[in-house]
Amino acid sequence: MTLAHKFRSVLIASLLCSTPLAAQVPKEQLLSPPADAESFAIISSGGEHGTASIWTQPDGQIASRISFLLRGMVTEVDEVIKLGSNGLPEKIVLRGVNPSGDVAETFEIADGKAVWKSPIDSGSAQYDGTALYLPLGGTMSDLKYFAEVLHKAPGRKLKLLPSGELRLSKLVDIPVGSGPTAKTISSWRIDGVSLDPALVLLDEQGKFFGTVQWMGLLPKAYAGDMQKITKAQDDALAAENPAMVERFGKVSPIPVAFTDVRLFDSLSGKFVDGQTVLVDQGRIKAVGDATKIRVPRMAKTIDGRGKTLLPGLWDAHMHVGSDRQGLMLLSIGETSARNPGGDVASTVERAGRIMRGELLFPAIYSSMLIDGSGPLAAQMAVTADTPEQAVAAVRQAKEKGFAGVKFYTSMQKEPLLAGGAEAKKLGLHVHGHIPAKLRASQAIDAGYDEVTHINMVMMEAMPDSVVEVSNGIARFNGPGQYAKDVDLDAEPMKSLIAKMVAKKTVVDPTLVTFEGMYVPENGELQEAYAAFQGTMPSTTERYFRVGGFQPPEGVTRADWRASFAKMEALVSKLYKAGVPIVAGTDGGGLELARELELYVRAGLTPGEALQTATIVPARMVGADSDTGSITVGKEADLVLVEGDPSKDISAVRRTKWVMSDGALMNADELREAAGFSGPPR
Numbered sequence: 252m253t254l255a256h257k258f259r260s261v262l263i264a265s266l267l268c269s270t271p272l273a274a275q276v277p278k279e280q281l282l283s284p285p286a287d288a289e290s291f292a293i294i295s296s297g298g299e300h301g302t303a304s305i306w307t308q309p310d311g312q313i314a315s316r317i318s319f320l321l322r323g324m325v326t327e328v329d330e331v332i333k334l335g336s337n338g339l340p341e342k343i344v345l346r347g348v349n350p351s352g353d354v355a356e357t358f359e360i361a362d363g364k365a366v367w368k369s370p371i372d373s374g375s376a377q378y379d380g381t382a383l384y385l386p387l388g389g390t391m392s393d394l395k396y397f398a399e400v401l402h403k404a405p406g407r408k409l410k411l412l413p414s415g416e417l418r419l420s421k422l423v424d425i426p427v428g429s430g431p432t433a434k435t436i437s438s439w440r441i442d443g444v445s446l447d448p449a450l451v452l453l454d455e456q457g458k459f460f461g462t463v464q465w466m467g468l469l470p471k472a473y474a475g476d477m478q479k480i481t482k483a484q485d486d487a488l489a490a491e492n493p494a495m496v497e498r499f500g501k502v503s504p505i506p507v508a509f510t511d512v513r514l515f516d517s518l519s520g521k522f523v524d525g526q527t528v529l530v531d532q533g534r535i536k537a538v539g540d541a542t543k544i545r546v547p548r549m550a551k552t553i554d555g556r557g558k559t560l561l562p563g564l565w566d567a568h569m570h571v572g573s574d575r576q577g578l579m580l581l582s583i584g585e586t587s588a589r590n591p592g593g594d595v596a597s598t599v600e601r602a603g604r605i606m607r608g609e610l611l612f613p614a615i616y617s618s619m620l621i622d623g624s625g626p627l628a629a630q631m632a633v634t635a636d637t638p639e640q641a642v643a644a645v646r647q648a649k650e651k652g653f654a655g656v657k658f659y660t661s662m663q664k665e666p667l668l669a670g671g672a673e674a675k676k677l678g679l680h681v682h683g684h685i686p687a688k689l690r691a692s693q694a695i696d697a698g699y700d701e702v703t704h705i706n707m708v709m710m711e712a713m714p715d716s717v718v719e720v721s722n723g724i725a726r727f728n729g730p731g732q733y734a735k736d737v738d739l740d741a742e743p744m745k746s747l748i749a750k751m752v753a754k755k756t757v758v759d760p761t762l763v764t765f766e767g768m769y770v771p772e773n774g775e776l777q778e779a780y781a782a783f784q785g786t787m788p789s790t791t792e793r794y795f796r797v798g799g800f801q802p803p804e805g806v807t808r809a810d811w812r813a814s815f816a817k818m819e820a821l822v823s824k825l826y827k828a829g830v831p832i833v834a835g836t837d838g839g840g841l842e843l844a845r846e847l848e849l850y851v852r853a854g855l856t857p858g859e860a861l862q863t864a865t866i867v868p869a870r871m872v873g874a875d876s877d878t879g880s881i882t883v884g885k886e887a888d889l890v891l892v893e894g895d896p897s898k899d900i901s902a903v904r905r906t907k908w909v910m911s912d913g914a915l916m917n918a919d920e921l922r923e924a925a926g927f928s929g930p931p932r
Contacts, residue, residue: 393720414860512555533913563888568835641670
């Protein structure tokens with residue numbers, strides 16, 4: 252699950268929950284919603300993915316249930332909330348399973364003390380009757396209770412356990428339905444959960460209607476209103492953008508000089524000491540020896556001693572979830588990125604705001620997500636089951652200004668071939684997952700310019716039993732079980748790597764995603780986020796301790812860790828053979844430094860790792876004449892970091908100044924505006 256998805260899980264999928272403390276409860280033993288339960292469909296622009304229900308039991312306790320299948324990942328959970336006399340929970344019990352395993356979690360008030368135990372932590376605190384416990388993951392429909400109690404709270408604020416505070420404020424009114432179902436609902440924002448606000452929909456009486464954010468939880472009768480709700484919310488949140496553009500996004504009216512820096516030359520992969528870089532009117536005007544570059548008297552001078560100047564960084568695979576995300580991306584030095592799959596309408600609208608200068612954001616190159624229909628279809632995908640539909644989807648991508656198309660795992664071979672051929676004809680970049688029943692070599696033969704994710708490269712050597720069903724959970728479980736035993740120097744990997752070298756097929760490994768999936772146990776802070784501990788809302792940080800997926804029966808965590816090590820080795824093998832590697836996270840962007848750390852751990856030099864996040868992705872999208880290196884005449888996309896990444900690649904996190912298209916921004920001020928309480932460690 253990506254960081255963007257994790258945020259959405261924290262934001263939408265609950266205000267949250269998990270539970271019992273014994274063995275995992277089988278699906279058939281979970282609660283069944285009664286006929287009069289309030290029911291919701293879990294939907295995306297790609298279709299329906301599950302259901303959620305909430306009801307009041309005869310004993311007055313609030314019960315809820317979710318049954319959710321997302322691209323093969325199963326969630327079956329129930330939850331019971333017992334309210335105290337203050338209207339807040341005095342007991343919460345959650346049972347069932349999600350992709351990380353048993354969700355068992357309990358919360359209880361006893362003898363003036365709140366006590367909780369979850370899959371990742373346990374704790375207690377004195378309880379004064381005014382705080383709300385926010386569990387880890389839940390039934391989605393439990394948001395009804397949490398939203399309504401927050402709406403009734405004094406000042407619409409509630410203290411949180413273990414820590415933090417929720418704040419509710421109205422965003423926008425939205426008309427939905429038609430005829431007898433017509434009504435007006437309101438979107439409200441909940442701050443205090445994550446860097447982005449959570450969004451919840453309430454009716455005119457303050458009763459829960461649903462939520463739309465990343466995915467939707469709506470009454471079935473209103474499922475068709477999802478896009479209208481999304482646009483209304485996006486437009487309302489966009490009202491915040493002009494102030495950020497005014498504050499940060501203006502090109503400096505005077506020259507800017509970064510003096511006496513250690514400079515990373517991405518073209519050679521080398522670091523050069525004692526350099527000065529002069530920027531004027533958004534372009535790089537001079538680069539060279541600090542003793543020889545003349546700095547104009549009126550220039551703003553930034554002392555680079557002890558610091559390193561890098562080209563603006565790229566995340567070649569991150570998912571854009573909101574306008575506000577741009578502040579976070581820029582704060583960590585990302586001035587360009589690829590968004591390979593998101594809601595089509597929101598992506599097009601956001602691209603327009605960026606182009607018109609109404610939104611402060613890195614340059615984004617988006618791909619339209621295309622998949623076959625069915626229960627395992629990707630959320631937010633345009634579906635295509637025939638060659639004609641695939642061609643139409645690709646033409647739509649071109650018409651709407653997408654830079655590429657990303658095919659997904661439920662594509663059938665004939666639509667894939669037709670869609671790939673049309674994309675080539677239209678000059679679109681072709682990449683994606685390897686569809687079920689195919690292997691990486693076949694997808695490359697079908698026209699892939701790039702294979703997305705290292706597990707999809709490893710799919711070449713997986714047993715037929717995995718490949719046949721790799722549009723489900725097998726795409727994770729199979730490589731997790733078998734990759735450790737794959738000989739990278741033997742067939743079929745030997746021929747695959749040779750083919751990729753010959754065809755210059757790019758690989759976007761997203762190693763950090765698989766580290767988070769295969770390596771940590773519940774309760775272990777994921778390495779990608781360790782440096783940010785203490786700088787974000789407590790609920791977000793708590794979620795970063797959710798462990799990896801649960802290994803299937805007969806496979807151990809040690810097996811998965813060994814397979815992840817082999818995936819790291821595969822990245823090194825590909826790179827050394829000459830396969831272009833681009834650094835992507837499959838997250839929200841915050842994980843990019845960890846992706847580079849993993850490349851260095853796999854055997855790349857820091858300079859080689861940095862090339863995968865600078866000049867190589869710029870070349871891949873055809874932007875290298877304007878960005879990707881610190882070269883005279885190019886756009887001024889730059890990031891100044893404290894320290895020396897040539898000796899410690901982790902230094903890329905320690906951003907001091909960021910320049911995007913010539914707009915100079917203080918990284919600490921960007922972090923504060925994005926919601927961080929301080930810089931990463």
